[in-house]
Amino acid sequence: MDIEVKVLDLVRSNIEKKGAVTLQSDLRKDLEVDSFGTIMIVNAVEDAFGITVEETDIKSMEKVSDIVELLSKKYHVSGKQP
DSSP: OBHHHHHHHHHHHTOSOOSOOOTTOBTTTTTOOOHHHHHHHHHHHHHHHTOOOOHHHHHTOOBHHHHHHHHHHTSOOOSBOO
């Protein structure tokens, strides 16, 4: 599974607001993710990719694309994922 698709699926399954989730969706403004929701998304990402996201990185996650970028650049997650 492609990393972007997997992140989109993880975000969709961990938010209360139903509707379109894109890479450009703002977690707080568009998807109404609060601090608890952010923790849920981060936990799902950590479990899915076998990493531990640093607290400073969590603060930089504004859009769904930020999560994908962070995974690929800092945590070296790339390409097809199982």
